[in-house]
Amino acid sequence: xxxxxxxxxxxxxxxxxxxxxxxxxxxxxxxxxxxxxxxxxxxxxxxxxxxxxxxxxxxxxxxxxxxxxxxxxxxxxxxxxxxxxxxxxxxxxxxx
Amino acid sequence: xxxxxxxxxxxxxxxxxxxxxxxxxxxxxxxxxxxxxxxxxxxxxxxxxxxxxxxxxxxxxxxxxxxxxxxxxxxxxxxxxxxxxxxxxxxxxxxxxxxxxxxxxxxxxxxxxxxxxxxxxxxxxxxxxxxxxxxxxxxxxxxxxxxxxxxxxxxxxxxxxxxxxxxxxxxxxxxxxxxxxxxxxxxxxxxxxxxxxxxxxxxxxxxxxxxxxxxxxxxxxxxxxxxxxxxxxxxxxxxxxxxxxxxxxxxxxxxxxxxxxxxxxxxxxxxxxxxxxxxxxxxxxxxxxxxxxxxxxxxxxxxxxxxxxxxxxxxxxxxxxxxxxxxxxxxxxxxxxxxxxxxxxxxxxxxxxxxxxxxxxxxxxxxxxxxxxxxxxxxxxxxxxxxxxxxxxxxxxxxxxxxxxxxxxxxxxxxxxxxxxxxxxxxxxxxxxxxxxxxxxxxxxxxxxxxxxxxxxxxxxxxxxxxxxxxxxxxxxxxxxxxxxxxxxxxxxxxxxxxxxxxxxxxxxxxxxxxxxxxxxxxxxxxxxxxx
Numbered sequence: 269x270x271x272x273x274x275x276x277x278x279x280x281x282x283x284x285x286x287x288x289x290x291x292x293x294x295x296x297x298x299x300x301x302x303x304x305x306x307x308x309x310x311x312x313x314x315x316x317x318x319x320x321x322x323x324x325x326x327x328x329x330x331x332x333x334x335x336x337x338x339x340x341x342x343x344x345x346x347x348x349x350x351x352x353x354x355x356x357x358x359x360x361x362x363x364x
Numbered sequence: 365x366x367x368x369x370x371x372x373x374x375x376x377x378x379x380x381x382x383x384x385x386x387x388x389x390x391x392x393x394x395x396x397x398x399x400x401x402x403x404x405x406x407x408x409x410x411x412x413x414x415x416x417x418x419x420x421x422x423x424x425x426x427x428x429x430x431x432x433x434x435x436x437x438x439x440x441x442x443x444x445x446x447x448x449x450x451x452x453x454x455x456x457x458x459x460x461x462x463x464x465x466x467x468x469x470x471x472x473x474x475x476x477x478x479x480x481x482x483x484x485x486x487x488x489x490x491x492x493x494x495x496x497x498x499x500x501x502x503x504x505x506x507x508x509x510x511x512x513x514x515x516x517x518x519x520x521x522x523x524x525x526x527x528x529x530x531x532x533x534x535x536x537x538x539x540x541x542x543x544x545x546x547x548x549x550x551x552x553x554x555x556x557x558x559x560x561x562x563x564x565x566x567x568x569x570x571x572x573x574x575x576x577x578x579x580x581x582x583x584x585x586x587x588x589x590x591x592x593x594x595x596x597x598x599x600x601x602x603x604x605x606x607x608x609x610x611x612x613x614x615x616x617x618x619x620x621x622x623x624x625x626x627x628x629x630x631x632x633x634x635x636x637x638x639x640x641x642x643x644x645x646x647x648x649x650x651x652x653x654x655x656x657x658x659x660x661x662x663x664x665x666x667x668x669x670x671x672x673x674x675x676x677x678x679x680x681x682x683x684x685x686x687x688x689x690x691x692x693x694x695x696x697x698x699x700x701x702x703x704x705x706x707x708x709x710x711x712x713x714x715x716x717x718x719x720x721x722x723x724x725x726x727x728x729x730x731x732x733x734x735x736x737x738x739x740x741x742x743x744x745x746x747x748x749x750x751x752x753x754x755x756x757x758x759x760x761x762x763x764x765x766x767x768x769x770x771x772x773x774x775x776x777x778x779x780x781x782x783x784x785x786x787x788x789x790x791x792x793x794x795x796x797x798x799x800x801x802x803x804x805x806x807x808x809x810x811x812x813x814x815x816x817x818x819x820x821x822x823x824x825x826x827x828x829x830x831x832x833x834x835x836x837x838x839x840x841x842x843x844x845x846x847x848x849x850x851x852x853x854x855x856x857x858x859x860x861x862x863x864x865x866x867x868x869x870x871x872x873x874x875x876x877x878x879x880x881x882x883x884x885x886x887x888x889x890x891x892x893x894x895x896x
Binding site for chain 1: 439442449452453457464564567614615642648656660662663666730731865869
């Protein structure tokens with residue numbers, strides 16, 4: 269998946285990019301496949317196992333696409349979080 | 365009536381002691397600060413809030429609700445239970461934005477996104493509404509437990525309602541969200557295991573998958589195995605238009621905040637996760653378990669239908685899954701099953717007790733009454749609020765009669781008019797507090813008028829719920845969109861601060877350009893995004 273970015277700077281990860289949009293499409297599709305796959309598999313219908321398998325494969329692909337970006341966002345954001353929390357408390361106490 | 369043997373009571377007592385002890389064990393952590401009492405210190409790995417998402421949304425009324433729609437509609441009824449799929453997109457969109465805001469509650473987020481009097485009115489309104497909504501949820505979940513206990517032991521409904529909610533309140537009062545989350549983890553594991561066990565047991569009792577399908581076929585009910593057995597585009601009891609509406613609500617709704625009533629407990633779990641990544645996975649993973657659980661239940665209810673195909677009473681077939689557990693499990697397992705039901709029940713009760721208390725404490729007491737209150741004082745206010753919610757839920761619970769009609773009303777109608785505004789507030793910079801506030805007020809009036817009052821007086825005919833959704837959405841937009849354009853945009857300083865912190869998705873170009881102009885975002889960032 270060479271066209272999927274796996275190394276992110278914090279600035280790049282802050283943007284909404286094609287990796288996010290692909291995830292928006294894959295994620296609900298995985299849920300639909302899991303719902304149908306589990307139900308049909310419990311009824312021991314062969315296509316249930318196929319649908320369930322497709323759901324798991326798509327889930328793995330989705331995680332490979334979005335996980336590097338989420339890691340980069342998290343690392344960058346956690347560094348700023350303490351300052352943001354202090355600001356939040358000031359707002360709650362009407363000091364800002 | 366079910367008769368418990370010694371082993372049944374043993375399972376039940378051991379479980380209740382373990383659960384309450386487990387919650388109290390975290391008493392010291394819960395009382396450290398308000399962030400601990402309501403968010404477990406914002407330091408949880410993703411699988412803990414994920415198990416809480418799952419456990420909270422597996423309540424005693426859930427198998428009643430799922431049994432009702434699957435027995436009535438067959439496997440296509442699974443789509444009635446697909447509303448939690450809003451988390452599919454939310455986990456990677458609104459969850460990310462909300463986690464970055466660090467707001468304790470959705471009400472607090474309103475004052476970070478909007479500014480001035482409108483924002484404060486919104487915060488007060490949402491906090492007050494959430495306090496009472498949580499009391500309402502506690503009531504309807506509690507009375508479902510009352511029904512289960514009546515079914516089992518012939519107790520009056522109020523005993524099951526009061527007894528188990530009160531037991532649960534012990535550890536919520538002691539340890540706050542720490543108690544909730546730790547108990548939810550064990551309750552989630554127990555609940556999922558028992559749901560799978562009893563459902564598979566039910567399928568076996570019905571003769572196995574092949575026998576179930578053969579019986580359905582001989583009854584002329586094979587369509588029940590087809591999840592896409594539509595009755596026409598807009599006709600019959602399961603039209604394609606309903607399905608498409610559900611998909612739009614469930615999936616597109618993930619871009620917003622508050623498009624589902626489940627957003628509010630999820631918001632608490634999002635903020636309790638230790639990183640943005642953990643919050644995304646907690647919401648996605650917990651919901652994946654929910655949709656899988658629904659499928660397991662659905663097949664068990666199909667099995668039940670193959671055994672009892674002619675039940676007419678809604679109240680009777682809504683108890684289908686419980687009937688499998690209580691009438692077909694071997695001796696000694698009844699208590700284990702009931703202990704699991706208690707787990708299912710109190711995980712939901714605990715979450716809503718703590719969630720409702722967080723709005724009362726953070727958004728009402730601290731923000732409007734005592735801004736300088738110490739953490740110790742705020743934790744005590746949290747405990748008193750928890751008690752008020754508990755007692756209030758008893759009264760609510762005793763007023764409710766039928767589970768399904770309440771849930772359909774809540775899922776579709778209560779939020780129909782604010783579904784789109786809840787997305788607009790996240791994705792569109794120009795949408796302001798007055799627009800959002802007016803959508804709430806308009807929705808309250810319109811929902812009662814169109815769903816109840818006008819049909820009651822014969823002014824309009826009763827419409828299907830999916831048509832009501834679109835009508836409510838259009839009518840509401842005729843009020844809040846003009847109002848948005850007739851009032852000023854939010855203060856640009858406030859919007860820039862929010863944008864830099866939360867980096868929202870959608871139409872934010874003027875705010876972003878202002879942030880770049882002020883040197884708060886690098887020009888590189890703008891180049892990368894292509895001036896979105």
